[in-house]
Amino acid sequence: MFIDTEKWQEIFRTLGQHKLRTALTAFGVFWGIFMLTVLLGAGKGLENGVTNGFPRVSNFINIWSQGTTQVPYQGMPIGREILFDPGDAAAIVKNVNSVSLVKGQNSIGIWGGTPPYTVYKSKNGAFAVQGGFANIEGIQALRIIKGRSINAFDEQQRRKVVLIGQRVVEQLFSKDEDALGKDITINGISFTVIGVFESLQRGNEQQQEERIYLPNDTLRYAFNQIGWVDNLIVVPKPGVHARVAEEEAKKYLAEIHKVSPDDKGVLDSFNLQDEYDKVQGLFLGITVFSWVVAIGTIFAGAVGVGNIMLIVVKERTREIGLRKALGATPASIIAMIMQESLLITAVAGYAGLVVGALTIEAVAKMLEASGGNSGFFSNPEVDFQTALMALAVLIAAGVLASLLPAAKAAAVNPIVALQDE
Amino acid sequence: MIRLSDIHKYYRSGEQSLHVLKGIDLHIQEGELVSIMGSSGSGKSTLLNILGVLDSYDQGSYALAGHSVTNLRETQAAHLRNKFLGFVFQSFNLLPFKNAAENVALPLYYQGVGRKERNYRAEQYLEMVGLSDRKHFMPNQLSGGQKQRVAIARALVCKPKVILADEPTGALDSRTTQEIMSLFKEVHRLGNTIIIVTHEPDVANQTHRQIYLKDGRVTTADQVHLQHEAVAI
Numbered sequence: 001m002f003i004d005t006e007k008w009q010e011i012f013r014t015l016g017q018h019k020l021r022t023a024l025t026a027f028g029v030f031w032g033i034f035m036l037t038v039l040l041g042a043g044k045g046l047e048n049g050v051t052n053g054f055p056r057v058s059n060f061i062n063i064w065s066q067g068t069t070q071v072p073y074q075g076m077p078i079g080r081e082i083l084f085d086p087g088d089a090a091a092i093v094k095n096v097n098s099v100s101l102v103k104g105q106n107s108i109g110i111w112g113g114t115p116p117y118t119v120y121k122s123k124n125g126a127f128a129v130q131g132g133f134a135n136i137e138g139i140q141a142l143r144i145i146k147g148r149s150i151n152a153f154d155e156q157q158r159r160k161v162v163l164i165g166q167r168v169v170e171q172l173f174s175k176d177e178d179a180l181g182k183d184i185t186i187n188g189i190s191f192t193v194i195g196v197f198e199s200l201q202r203g204n205e206q207q208q209e210e211r212i213y214l215p216n217d218t219l220r221y222a223f224n225q226i227g228w229v230d231n232l233i234v235v236p237k238p239g240v241h242a243r244v245a246e247e248e249a250k251k252y253l254a255e256i257h258k259v260s261p262d263d264k265g266v267l268d269s270f271n272l273q274d275e276y277d278k279v280q281g282l283f284l285g286i287t288v289f290s291w292v293v294a295i296g297t298i299f300a301g302a303v304g305v306g307n308i309m310l311i312v313v314k315e316r317t318r319e320i321g322l323r324k325a326l327g328a329t330p331a332s333i334i335a336m337i338m339q340e341s342l343l344i345t346a347v348a349g350y351a352g353l354v355v356g357a358l359t360i361e362a363v364a365k366m367l368e369a370s371g372g373n374s375g376f377f378s379n380p381e382v383d384f385q386t387a388l389m390a391l392a393v394l395i396a397a398g399v400l401a402s403l404l405p406a407a408k409a410a411a412v413n414p415i416v417a418l419q420d421e
Numbered sequence: 422m423i424r425l426s427d428i429h430k431y432y433r434s435g436e437q438s439l440h441v442l443k444g445i446d447l448h449i450q451e452g453e454l455v456s457i458m459g460s461s462g463s464g465k466s467t468l469l470n471i472l473g474v475l476d477s478y479d480q481g482s483y484a485l486a487g488h489s490v491t492n493l494r495e496t497q498a499a500h501l502r503n504k505f506l507g508f509v510f511q512s513f514n515l516l517p518f519k520n521a522a523e524n525v526a527l528p529l530y531y532q533g534v535g536r537k538e539r540n541y542r543a544e545q546y547l548e549m550v551g552l553s554d555r556k557h558f559m560p561n562q563l564s565g566g567q568k569q570r571v572a573i574a575r576a577l578v579c580k581p582k583v584i585l586a587d588e589p590t591g592a593l594d595s596r597t598t599q600e601i602m603s604l605f606k607e608v609h610r611l612g613n614t615i616i617i618v619t620h621e622p623d624v625a626n627q628t629h630r631q632i633y634l635k636d637g638r639v640t641t642a643d644q645v646h647l648q649h650e651a652v653a654i
Binding site: 005014017319323324326329330414 | 473475476496499500502504508510516527531575
């Protein structure tokens with residue numbers, strides 16, 4: 001429309017007449033938005049880095065027995081050793097409502113004993129052996145890179161199959177040899193390799209990749225652990241918080257093993273979701289902090305814009321007075337000043353957003369180029385929603401910055417403004 | 422066209438109240454060329470501001486082209502100025518970053534007239550004041566007289582009912598003053614109502630009626646000068 005072109009022309013002209021002033025002011029806003037995007041992107045990168053270290057099933061619970069009872073209960077003395085029965089897993093699933101899946105875990109060389117001697121042809125090594133189950137990848141945070149994982153048939157039929165870490169492969173097999181389908185011997189018993197995995201446990205990769213997983217029942221029967229289960233992996237029903245399932249499963253276990261409810265020392269457990277929640281809370285904190293810092297910066301920039309606009313209004317008093325004498329309404333004067341500061345904030349802020357996003361993108365590229373896995377920082381990003389939010393903050397800042405100067409401009413008295421000195 | 426009845430205006434500063442206009446009665450017909458004279462402090466600037474709907478008055482009544490000008494809100498006042506009044510100032514008050522044609526077109530912009538139409542009309546009026554060859558000149562490229570011509574074109578471009586000129590020749594030498602006065606007379610001949618505030622008798626004498634202000638009142642000197650003019654004729 002005709003009004004717009006004329007208005008914009010004028011705005012550009014006034015801004016162009018004071019290039020340095022406009023640039024310095026714009027820089028305040030630019031810096032605010034730049035900080036916001038970079039801070040949020042970096043926070044996201046940190047979050048991605050840390051949460052990548054978590055297994056995909058982030059709410060499982062591990063329950064184990066600490067050993068002997070300390071409190072007499074139902075006529076039974078203290079010092080009674082508590083061991084989980086192989087049947088406990090099924091019993092918990094049946095009797096505890098909040099639980100969807102329970103798996104027993106036994107081991108050689110992790111929760112007792114020494115890692116067994118594993119042999120393939122002329123090569124050998126001592127690797128910890130752990131009981132596994134179908135869909136183990138999500139809980140133990142590992143990725144199958146070759147072959148397949150343990151499945152339900154392996155479990156049911158107690159197949160003598162093993163899933164081995166890639167460091168096990170390196171030590172037992174020569175470089176060009178395919179481990180899949182080969183038979184390895186653990187403590188003199190032969191097992192077939194069905195898959196090779198890499199670890200996704202941040203900071204624990206080496207240890208996990210030197211591990212061998214096989215169906216837990218196979219382990220128990222092959223290595224003489226038939227009578228007990230070392231510990232239990234419990235997965236809550238969807239929508240149930242792990243802490244609830246944890247308490248209920250432990251209560252039920254205490255009941256069936258006749259452990260006094262006061263004997264807190266016997267059953268111990270670890271609940272990943274609590275840890276996960278803590279980390280999530282931390283990142284919420286970081287995000288809030290980023291926003292507070294960045295919004296502070298943006299408002300500082302906006303105050304700068306407002307300040308400059310006040311000077312502009314002061315300088316243009318005569319012009320504004322003349323316009324009013326020629327028939328400009330207060331509304332049209334307010335619109336003129338507001339458009340000017342909105343333009344500065346919008347252009348500067350958008351530039352900040354773009355430069356910030358590019359910076360984040362460049363950092364992500366560099367990380368990727370340098371191996372992509374730098375511990376607790378990976379894949380920094382700014383999502384669309386964040387960008388929109390930043391834009392909203394920006395516009396609010398622009399409007400805020402122009403309110404006072406616009407009001408001043410509208411209040412200019414043409415008589416005073418047009419007085420000849 | 423303009424009817425002022427018993428206009429009073431006070432300026433208050435703290436406890437003190439200054440009675441600037443002490444009951445002005447004034448009637449200006451359509452098509453008149455009038456000058457308002459008076460020494461500084463006589464209230465002529467205040468009167469001009471009230472006539473120009475830039476200032477309010479405390480008592481009395483003011484009718485401009487049949488519209489009562491009382492207790493207007495700013496927006497209404499702005500519309501009234503835009504539609505009915507054209508201003509010419511002593512220091513021209515052209516916007517320095519706009520060329521002659523754009524300056525002339527400015528009041529039309531606040532009427533919401535389209536760009537093409539604005540430019541067309543602005544050029545017409547520039548031609549009328551004899552500056553059609555300077556329409557793209559910036560104000561600092563124009564002489565004082567040319568600037569005032571542009572300002573007069575700007576005052577005319579909305580076809581106002583009344584043109585208010587505040588010391589329009591105050592910043593000009595005598596020759597240019599004469600040129601500008603000729604232009605005013607020509608504009609008057611085309612049927613416009615013009616009020617010129619001045620303290621130069623030479624200028625005032627070229628108008629058809631002189632109104633003398635003294636201490637906030639229209640003085641009888643009005644009559645004296647009318648007689649004087651009659652003798653001259």
